Amino acid sequence: MACSATAQIIQPLSINSARSVDNSDACTKTLSPSSFLGSTPRINKKLFAVNKSISPLARRPTTVFAVSSDVVKEKKLKSNSSLSNLLITKKEGLELYEDMYLGRAFEDMCAQMYYRGKMFGFVHLYNGQEAVSTGFIKLLKKEDYVVSTYRDHVHSLSKGVPAREVMSELFGKTTGCCRGQGGSMHMFSKEHNVLGGFAFIGEGIPVATGAAFTSKYKREVLKEDCDEVALAFFGDGTCNNGQFFECLNMAALWKLPIVFVVENNLWAIGMSHVRATSDPQIWKKGPAFGMPGIHVDGMDVLKVREVAKEAIDRARRGEGPTLVECETYRFRGHSLADPDELRDPAEKAHYATRDPITALKKYMAENKLVSEAELKAIDKKIDELVEDAVEFADKSPVPARSQLLENVFADPRGFGIGPNGKYRCEDPKFTEGTAQV
Amino acid sequence: MLRILGKKLGATGFTALPAGLALRSYSSSAKQMTIREALKSALDEEMAADQSVFLMGEEVGEYQGAYKISKGLLQKYGPERVVDTPITESGFTGIGVGAAFYGLRPVVEFMTFNFAMQAMDQIINSASKTNYMSSGNISMPIVFRGPNGAAAGVGAQHSQCYAAWYGSCPGLKVLIPYSSEDARGLLKAAIRDPDPVVFLENELLYGEAFPISAEVLDSGFCIPIGKAKIEREGKHVTITAFSKMVGFSLKAAEILAKDGIDAEVINLRSIRPLDRSTINASVRKTNRLVTVEEGFPQHGVGAEICASIVEDSFGYLDAPIERITGADVPLPYAANLERMALPQVEDIIRAAKRACYRSLPMAATA
Numbered sequence: 001m002a003c004s005a006t007a008q009i010i011q012p013l014s015i016n017s018a019r020s021v022d023n024s025d026a027c028t029k030t031l032s033p034s035s036f037l038g039s040t041p042r043i044n045k046k047l048f049a050v051n052k053s054i055s056p057l058a059r060r061p062t063t064v065f066a067v068s069s070d071v072v073k074e075k076k077l078k079s080n081s082s083l084s085n086l087l088i089t090k091k092e093g094l095e096l097y098e099d100m101y102l103g104r105a106f107e108d109m110c111a112q113m114y115y116r117g118k119m120f121g122f123v124h125l126y127n128g129q130e131a132v133s134t135g136f137i138k139l140l141k142k143e144d145y146v147v148s149t150y151r152d153h154v155h156s157l158s159k160g161v162p163a164r165e166v167m168s169e170l171f172g173k174t175t176g177c178c179r180g181q182g183g184s185m186h187m188f189s190k191e192h193n194v195l196g197g198f199a200f201i202g203e204g205i206p207v208a209t210g211a212a213f214t215s216k217y218k219r220e221v222l223k224e225d226c227d228e229v230a231l232a233f234f235g236d237g238t239c240n241n242g243q244f245f246e247c248l249n250m251a252a253l254w255k256l257p258i259v260f261v262v263e264n265n266l267w268a269i270g271m272s273h274v275r276a277t278s279d280p281q282i283w284k285k286g287p288a289f290g291m292p293g294i295h296v297d298g299m300d301v302l303k304v305r306e307v308a309k310e311a312i313d314r315a316r317r318g319e320g321p322t323l324v325e326c327e328t329y330r331f332r333g334h335s336l337a338d339p340d341e342l343r344d345p346a347e348k349a350h351y352a353t354r355d356p357i358t359a360l361k362k363y364m365a366e367n368k369l370v371s372e373a374e375l376k377a378i379d380k381k382i383d384e385l386v387e388d389a390v391e392f393a394d395k396s397p398v399p400a401r402s403q404l405l406e407n408v409f410a411d412p413r414g415f416g417i418g419p420n421g422k423y424r425c426e427d428p429k430f431t432e433g434t435a436q437v
Numbered sequence: 438m439l440r441i442l443g444k445k446l447g448a449t450g451f452t453a454l455p456a457g458l459a460l461r462s463y464s465s466s467a468k469q470m471t472i473r474e475a476l477k478s479a480l481d482e483e484m485a486a487d488q489s490v491f492l493m494g495e496e497v498g499e500y501q502g503a504y505k506i507s508k509g510l511l512q513k514y515g516p517e518r519v520v521d522t523p524i525t526e527s528g529f530t531g532i533g534v535g536a537a538f539y540g541l542r543p544v545v546e547f548m549t550f551n552f553a554m555q556a557m558d559q560i561i562n563s564a565s566k567t568n569y570m571s572s573g574n575i576s577m578p579i580v581f582r583g584p585n586g587a588a589a590g591v592g593a594q595h596s597q598c599y600a601a602w603y604g605s606c607p608g609l610k611v612l613i614p615y616s617s618e619d620a621r622g623l624l625k626a627a628i629r630d631p632d633p634v635v636f637l638e639n640e641l642l643y644g645e646a647f648p649i650s651a652e653v654l655d656s657g658f659c660i661p662i663g664k665a666k667i668e669r670e671g672k673h674v675t676i677t678a679f680s681k682m683v684g685f686s687l688k689a690a691e692i693l694a695k696d697g698i699d700a701e702v703i704n705l706r707s708i709r710p711l712d713r714s715t716i717n718a719s720v721r722k723t724n725r726l727v728t729v730e731e732g733f734p735q736h737g738v739g740a741e742i743c744a745s746i747v748e749d750s751f752g753y754l755d756a757p758i759e760r761i762t763g764a765d766v767p768l769p770y771a772a773n774l775e776r777m778a779l780p781q782v783e784d785i786i787r788a789a790k791r792a793c794y795r796s797l798p799m800a801a802t803a
Contacts, residue, residue, distance in 0.1 A: 183770030
């Protein structure tokens with residue numbers, strides 16, 4: 001296998017392989033014992049165990065499964081625990097906690113604002129998946145790129161876009177990060193290198209691959225000192241889409257500095273991952289294209305961080321892409337308009353007990369890293385920050401009429417020549433904006 | 438969004454009544470049906486009548502339809518005929534095309550036609566061109582349906598209108614209903630049609646209820662493809678529109694009537710083939726034309742209609758043709774900008790008055 005020499009992936013946990021499979025269920029037959037243990041020896045992949053949901057609802061049994069591997073109780077790393085037993089320092093711990101809590105508080109506030117009519121359209125919330133965003137993005141430099149999907153509020157926040165700007169963008173105000181022209185699904189920031197925010201799934205992956213291409217090009221052709229890495233975030237539904245496979249191929253072929261992060265939350269709107277995918281183990285698709293594929297528990301920020309560190313370092317060293325499957329869960333529906341009827345309440349309850357924020361808190365408390373008071377202080381600070389963001393967004397003005405025709409082109413002469421023979425954009429009345437032809 | 442008043446203005450064909458008359462006066466045949474029910478009942482009946490018709494798309498089965506159009510169909514017909522697909526537009530559209538090649542009659546649902554751009558190759562190259570390339574050996578009785586055009590605040594990538602894009606392709610039929618009668622009749626006609634049909638619905642209209650007659654409820658009810666409908670007869674200016682804009686045009690006509698301008702509103706129903714004869718006949722009667730659409734202005738449906746009128750009825754025109762379209766920008770998210778970027782009733786009124794050389798209100802002289 002092409003990637004064997006480079007697969008130095010750290011496995012944070014030993015595998016808990018105890019599970020029971022319901023034999024009557026055709027879909028979980030693929031997850032039978034033999035297929036799990038058949039890992040190629042050179043690639044250390046963490047294999048996940050599957051537990052059939054116990055809840056006997058009238059729904060088809062294929063729609064639910066849950067990971068049984070233990071989360072917070074394991075504290076040690078197998079190999080890389082060089083100096084200390086702990087995975088993080090206090091400072092890092094507080095940073096991670098603050099970022100995850102910001103993501104959570106912000107999304108909860110979004111839900112409130114939506115139901116009050118301040119936000120509209122499609123809003124997709126990230127509750128429950130914070131560990132993935134924080135685990136990965138907090139390891140990046142400012143110049144590294146992040147490309148996301150429509151569930152992009154928290155990715156933007158983790159990358160450093162101020163909460164005020166994100167909230168204003170959601171309200172459709174002119175102080176938003178895209179001046180109100182993008183909306184919830186289209187968060188862009190040149191300063192923080194957030195390349196979007198895409199409504200179509202799979203659309204962002206080629207864009208991220210292109211950003212990685214640029215990084216490599218700058219290094220090799222333009223001879224700049226550039227070791228920027230691109231991260232592409234996308235979901236389980238996207239892993240059946242053609243663009244995903246095309247990019248896996250090219251990234252591995254050209255050894256691009258990119259990490260493909262799959263946020264496998266088991267559901268694509270109402271379509272369960274096992275119902276839509278012939279082989280639900282997404283990490284396997286990496287080795288098929290010649291890159292390491294890793295599966296990690298996405299509800300545990302420390303595990304995600306360890307895997308992310310290795311994957312990002314690999315990319316920075318120029319060894320090529322990695323596919324990381326983070327098994328996570330979204331606590332809310334697909335969007336605020338989704339009634340979320342198809343997901344089993346037992347499944348939701350199970351994942352609620354594995355809330356990444358609570359898990360991190362517990363870890364830090366057990367290891368006496370932080371005190372309760374410090375965490376409370378962070379909570380208060382973030383709550384105030386989010387409140388302030390809402391007030392700011394509320395008070396901000398709506399876009400001016402003249403903004404309608406701005407930014408269609410970088411060179412506004414693209415609007416052509418007007419009836420008086422001069423470029424339309426030179427007419428001072430042009431940007432007053434009309435909707436009439 | 439805006440309340441569509443179309444249902445009060447004679448969508449069943451009572452077009453000559455004064456606009457202020459309420460629905461009650463002809464309610465004996467006026468059962469109400471939403472577009473959603475109309476589409477569902479059409480699908481249901483066609484699937485029951487013909488075993489080879491099946492529905493395929495994202496969330497059409499267990500989720501009961503992304504917009505609940507196919508609610509209950511999975512329970513009735515089973516997963517072999519109501520197929521939930523993974524998120525692979527290009528793939529499942531191709532599968533639909535292949536199925537149609539081999540004798541089935543698929544109905545492929547796109548969650549929105551924006552997503553159908555990922556399947557453009559299959560729709561245009563495989564579906565629309567095959568009958569021609571194979572010289573009639575392989576025909577393609579497939580229907581591509583889904584919401585098209587702008588919804589409320591969903592941003593640039595979810596809001597484009599594709600009527601003009603599909604309307605320019607030979608080999609495709611493009612239908613675009615407005616009322617429940619249109620939705621039911623045209624979808625049935627589309628499913629029965631032996632050629633690829635692109636069926637453009639509108640998300641904001643799904644919940645709108647329209648009055649329908651008993652004839653529409655009959656399971657054999659079909660509307661001929663390629664005929665436009667005159668929703669409201671008038672003498673001073675012709676307004677052509679499709680989809681949600683028909684509702685706006687009817688509202689505008691009501692307001693114009695108070696100023697003495699009697700507008701004739703044509704619901705195109707079929708973008709391809711375009712009913713040029715109805716439009717031309719109407720313009721020859723009124724001598725003025727306003728075309729209304731939600732899509733982008735350049736190379737839009739309105740442009741084609743203008744060209745058609747200029748070619749066939751130039752001598753009958755008393756004023757330049759007015760086009761009302763969406764703004765020439767990707768649709769912005771901010772609510773006030775979005776409102777500015779889409780045609781509103783006031784824009785239609787203003788254009789109609791301009792066409793009548795009546796920027797200031799005056800008495801009618803026609």
